[in-house]
Amino acid sequence: MPDLDYLVEGAEAVPFSVSPLLNLKVRLTNKDETEKIQSVLLRCQIQIEVARRQYSPGEQAKMFELFGEPERWGQTLRTMLWTHANAVVPPFTGSTLVDLPVPCTFDFNVATTKFFNGLAGGDIPLCLLFSGTVFYPDDEGLLQVAQISWEKEANYRLPVSVWKSMMDHYYPNSAWLNIRLDVFEKMQEYKMRRAIPSWEQAFESLLPAESETEASDLNM
Numbered sequence: 001m002p003d004l005d006y007l008v009e010g011a012e013a014v015p016f017s018v019s020p021l022l023n024l025k026v027r028l029t030n031k032d033e034t035e036k037i038q039s040v041l042l043r044c045q046i047q048i049e050v051a052r053r054q055y056s057p058g059e060q061a062k063m064f065e066l067f068g069e070p071e072r073w074g075q076t077l078r079t080m081l082w083t084h085a086n087a088v089v090p091p092f093t094g095s096t097l098v099d100l101p102v103p104c105t106f107d108f109n110v111a112t113t114k115f116f117n118g119l120a121g122g123d124i125p126l127c128l129l130f131s132g133t134v135f136y137p138d139d140e141g142l143l144q145v146a147q148i149s150w151e152k153e154a155n156y157r158l159p160v161s162v163w164k165s166m167m168d169h170y171y172p173n174s175a176w177l178n179i180r181l182d183v184f185e186k187m188q189e190y191k192m193r194r195a196i197p198s199w200e201q202a203f204e205s206l207l208p209a210e211s212e213t214e215a216s217d218l219n220m
Contacts, residue, residue: 002134002145002190003031004040008156009097013166020170022163024085024128024156029095033136038135038143040089044100045129048112051077052089052125062118066111079127082112105174106167116163123157 007027014021030037055063067076085102107113116124130152138144179187185193191202 001144002035002037002136004032004037004134004148004152005029006059006128006130006152006154008128010172011156011162013162013169014101015169020106020165020166021038022102022104023099024102025097026087026100026128026154027095027097028089028092033094036088036091036093036137037089038091038137040135040148041133042087042089042098042100042130042148043132044085044087044122045131046082046085047077047127047129048080048082048115049125049127050115054119058120059120064115066118080112080115082126104163104166106171108175108197109178116160119160121160123159124163126156126158128156129152130214 005028007029010025012023012025012116014023026042028040028042055070055166067073072112083102084102085100087098087100089096089098093115105113108117129150130148131150132148134146136144136146171202187202190196191199194202194205196202196205
């Protein structure tokens with residue numbers, strides 16, 4: 001019966017995709033180097049081990065919405081679920097290197113996007129938990145099926161630069177925000193009533209008033 005081990009050897013952004021897509025380079029190695037693997041239906045749960053890296057003061061400030069004050073991080077820093085990914089592995093013997101496509105989002109309502117965007121550099125500690133189905137022929141050539149053990153996992157430190165360059169490619173000098181429809185309609189009415197040509201200018205027109213309100217509150 002196949003016994004596969006997994007190793008992430010790298011990551012790269014897919015430059016031409018409908019939405020941001022990251023390929024993790026995963027090497028599968030069978031302990032029996034002579035055994036033929038017909039195919040693998042590979043499933044993977046990807047977690048972010050947020051406590052396994054250091055954070056600069058600037059990064060700590062940007063993580064306030066997620067984890068609160070740094071003094072409380074001993075209680076609030078917990079492993080985050082990033083996403084699930086799937087791949088179909090073609091026939092191989094011994095070992096093979098496959099692309100594990102990881103769909104990404106730049107929606108700032110998603111906690112992982114806030115986390116990634118708040119990092120200035122370094123890397124992101126990931127834990128990949130594998131499951132799925134292995135198809136292989138027995139000694140008589142009959143197709144057999146085996147399940148991947150839930151104990152199979154791999155660790156990888158994803159460079160922050162890879163994620164940021166991918167988002168810069170798909171969303172150059174921009175961000176994506178999902179808001180309630182009623183709020184959007186109010187903003188649209190505000191923009192039209194004042195003949196503001198762009199959404200950026202509409203938001204900027206509200207910022208001075210907000211800044212004056214904050215200054216007034218501080219002086220009270």
